Amino acid sequence: MKEEQNFLGRAKTDSPAAADNGTAQNGTELAVIWTTVASVEDAQRLAGGLLEQRLAGCVQVDASVRSFYRWKGQTQSETEYRVVIKTLAELQLEAMRWIGENHPYELPQLIVLPVTDASEDYAGWIAEQVNEIGN
Numbered sequence: 001m002k003e004e005q006n007f008l009g010r011a012k013t014d015s016p017a018a019a020d021n022g023t024a025q026n027g028t029e030l031a032v033i034w035t036t037v038a039s040v041e042d043a044q045r046l047a048g049g050l051l052e053q054r055l056a057g058c059v060q061v062d063a064s065v066r067s068f069y070r071w072k073g074q075t076q077s078e079t080e081y082r083v084v085i086k087t088l089a090e091l092q093l094e095a096m097r098w099i100g101e102n103h104p105y106e107l108p109q110l111i112v113l114p115v116t117d118a119s120e121d122y123a124g125w126i127a128e129q130v131n132e133i134g135n
Helices: 040-052 089-102 120-131
Strands: 030-037 058-071 074-088 111-114
Touching: 030 040, 030 089, 040 058, 040 074, 040 089, 074 089, 074 120
Parallel strands: none
Antiparallel strands: 030 074, 030 111, 058 074
């Protein structure tokens, strides 16, 4: 039986992160939220607001992507910008609520991806960013 490995190629038992639930050994459980917007300006506004509210430790805005979907009975194709939000699992609902209230779309994409492994240092850094008050 082959030993399961983490993203660093280490055996899961030797990993600095707990493998089964996205919790680093320091107890920090992460969540990643994806959404999309129509403009870089909207993406930057959401990113800035999430960081300002301490609902995310890091937000990435991807280069434009092309989305194909059905909306109100019509096939659509639009250029969008993917916004990837890294936060603590305990803040994901609050972050999703804030995004929903501040998102320009009538029905925004809000998808939470499971984090199955994370380095202890990175998970700790995300936790520091959302927990620092007044810095």
